[in-house]
Amino acid sequence: MAAPAAPRPRRSLIEASLYAVTALILFFLVAPIFVVFPLSLSSGELLVLPTPGYSLRWYEEFFTSNRWLLATWNSFVVGLATMIVATLLGTLAAFGLYLGQFRGKALIIAILSLPMVTPIIVTAIAMYFALSLVGLGSTLTGLIIAHTVLSVPFVLLTVLASLQTFDPNLLRAAASLGASPPVAFRRVVLPLIAPGVATGALFAFATSFDELVVALFIASPGQFTLPRQMFAGVREFLSPTIAAAAVLLIVFSALLLAINEMIRKRAQARGISSGPTP
Amino acid sequence: MSSRLASRRNVMAAALIAPLFLLVALSFLAPLATTLYRAIEDSDFSLALPKTSRSLQQWDGVALPPEEAFRSFVEELRQAQQDQAAGAILNRLNFEETGLRTLLLQATRASGRLAEPYRDSMIALNPRWGDPALWRLFKRATGPFTSLFLLRSLDLKPTDQGVAKAAAQDAVFLPLFWRTFEISLVVTILCALLAYPVAYTLSILPQGWANVGMMLVLIPFWTSILVRTTAWFIILQREGPINALLMAMTLVDQPLTMIFTRFAVYIAMVHVLLPFAILPLYSVMKGLKPDYMRAAASLGAPGWKRFLRIYLPLTMPGVAAGSLMVFMLSVGFYITPALVGGPGDQMVSSFIAFFTNVSVNWGMAAALATLLMAMTGVLVVVARLVVPGFRSGGVKA
Structure with missing residues (x-):
């Protein structure tokens, strides 16, 4: 009865352009990451494309430089x-929050996850002042x-x-079978x-591994991370060498x-949540 | 019995939560509180010049301070200079009024020639010392609290007559906050506009293709911000691949300047933050039942109307969640503008870093940090009100 009112060609045109736009945006997302691959294999001194030739010299530089090795x-x-x-x-605290029957749990969770919403620069300078002190x-x-x-906070929230x-x-x-709380935690809770x-x-x-801003304030050359x-x-x-380092990090x-x-798939197969990850 | 059981449970729960709570309290909450406290604390002057501070605090502030204040000022300033402790107060005073550093250094250098009565001797050295307003400024600097840093962060300054507008050359912070807001807003809008079609397509594709597309979103999501920013740095530089391509196609005859511009900041920030907009939107769209759209279609609504009246409102929570997350993260951005932006593209974070490391004005760093925190706090509250179940997350949530 309900005839396909929308003419087929127009519909597929919209769909095609939708796919094209999506493909372009996905290309925008991944292309920059892949640009560094050829650059890291360059035989030249400059970060330019096209590269004059290919070599592994920058990887060699990475793996023989004291600075990069120390950072790694x-x-x-x-x-x-x-x-x-x-x-x-994080796991202990999450289990504590699960066990506890008191009010204000939400507040405790909010306080413990405060580092996640605080602008990283604010955390960095606060840590810098405090740790120097x-x-x-x-x-x-x-x-x-x-x-x-x-x-x-990530551990706390995923475990919760x-x-x-x-x-x-x-x-x-477990308790009725005589397991003490620590044993019950280890043998029953933890596996699940x-x-x-x-x-x-x-x-x-x-x-x-990715954190930079705090490291910028706290680390001297001896503590430089990658x-x-x-x-x-x-x-x-x-x-x-930077491109080589970037490739290794990618x-x-x-x-x-x-x-x-892998964790997510295995957990899904067993019907357990592995946390609020996409 | 059961209440005793419950209280035993709670003791155990508290013991399990305590270690983490202590860690967060000691190494996050306490440092954060002291940092915010620095925004209003003002002790450089009273620490270096205690006797001067005491006599200035007793002074009525109308005519010139008593001779005793002048004498202890000269003595203590000379002592501070010898102990190399004068730097902090020179910085502090010069920040409140440019030129005071020179004035104080002149007085310390001439301190050997200054003699009783110090008041006349100092005025003879520089008539500025005869200005009660200068001494009132000193009196305000004796602490223990000051509104100077917070007011200056808003391009205002404390004066004898209350709050006034800061001098034109110092009024850089409101434009800075505005710029931070503007960049964050543009990035948020761009992310929302780009995320929508991607999330929609991924939600209607067959599972296999959707998984491939999802991987293409997750790979950049898991790649560090620095690596992605570095990639854009390489791509957008003068000798970079984009310029090489444009030159090879003879579209331009000399390389375009893209690096160290606002354009570079926008493109790199959108790249870094786009996954944060796509992921929540995707999960909302994926969870949507097709029934509504089918119902609308069966009632004869044309495609665009179905989209505008049904689909868009139903997916708005996803747009809101993603946008708030992107905006919140943008406001605190530091690394990306620092690497690919020019001096005119830096945001509040960059100034906080500058005041901490370069100009060592910790009061100002703390004041800007306080305002940035307040801005983010408002956003979190709005997010919780607007988006049900909103949980803010950092870089990898």
């Missing part, structure tokens, strides 16, 4: 330490503390989301919220994304 080492040390501390404290300015410890504070699907009767069952914990840990690591070293590179001595981010997708 620092990034992993700070990233892993941040991940461990943030995951531990207690003698932790220009130390890796200071950077780890700052990064932990920045990344802990996982706990929403956790059945409290399981805890009662593992995807959320893993996602949170991954976010914590990625947040620290982003900090790269920033110095763009500002001071622009060479294709590949690493892609790896983290792949791990995240």
Whole structure:
């Protein structure tokens, strides 16, 4: 009865232009990231396209330069330490918030996730003043503390989301079978919220690994992380080593994304939330 | 019994939350509070010149201060200069009124020649010392609190007669806040306009293609802001690929200046923030039942009307969530404008960094930080009111 009022050709024209626009925007999103790949393989001294030839010299430069190696080492040390501390404290606090039966939970969550909404520059100068005051300015410890504070809200929120699907009767069952609360947490709760914990840990690591603004204020050359070293590179001595570093960071981010997708898929298959990730 | 059980549970809960709460309280809330406190705290003068401060505080502020104030001022200033502690008050006073540094340095240099009565001796050195308004300025600087930094952040200044407009050369902060707002608004609008068709297409594509498209959104999302900004830095530079392409196609005969312009800031910021607009919009569109649109179609509404009257309003929460997130993140942007923008494209963050590192005026850094916090706070509140279930997130949420 309802005849296809909209003439078919016009409809498909709209659809085609929609696809074209989407493709263009997606191209805009990914193309800049891929531009650095050929540049990093340039044999020339300048960051120009087309490259005069191809070589691996800038990767060699990266892997033999003390500065870049130190920055890589620092990034992993700070990233892993941040991940461990943030995951531990964030998971425990999330479970505490799940267990507790008191008012003001929302307020506590809001306070604990305040570092997420505070403009990063404000956090950076606050940390800079405070850490210098207690003698932790220009130390890796200071950077780890700052990064932990920045990344802990992600752990808290992903684990809280996982706990929403956790059945409290399981805890009662564990207790009735004689499991002490720590044992119940380890043997019953943790396996079920593992995807959320893993996602949170991954976010914590990625947040620290990418963080630049706090590092700009806190890190001296001895504590430079990869982003900090790269920033110095763009500002001071622009060479294709930066492109090589960028490619390594992109590949690493892609790896983290792949791990995240894997966690999500496995959690989905088991019907558990791995957190509020897209 | 059950209430005892519940209270035991709560003790355990508190013990689990406590470590994180302590960490956040000690290494975030306390530093944040002290930083904001710096915006109103004013102790440089009274710390370096305690006796002068005391006698100025007792002075009625009408005629010139007593000889005692002049004497202790000269003595303490000389002492501070010897202890290399004068820098802070020179900076503080010179910030309130340009030229005071020179005046004070002149007095310290001549302090050997200054003698009793110091009042006349100083006025003979420079008649400026005979101006009660100058001493009233000093009196205001004795603290413990000042409105100077917050007022200056709004291009105002405290005077004897209350608040006045700051001198033209100092009135840079309202335009700065306006510029920050303008850049953030343009970026937000561009992101919303670009995100809408992408999110829509991804939501109607068959699952396989949608996954591919989603990956293309998520890869930049997970790539660090610095890497993406660096990529734009390389692309937009004079010798960059865009200029090379334009030259090769002989569209231009000399390279265009794109780097260090507002255009570069817009394009790089949109690139960095676009995924934040696409993702919430996509999840809203994906969750929408096609029934509404079908109902509208069966009632004979033409395509554009169905879109405007049904689809757009239903997807507005996604647009609002994404836009608020983008705007909130834009307002605090620092790295992208610093790398690809020119001096006229820097935002509030850049000035906070400048006052912290370069000009070492921590009061001003704190005052600007306070206002930036206030701006973001208002946005978060608006977001919570406007968008149900809005949860603000940082770079990777």
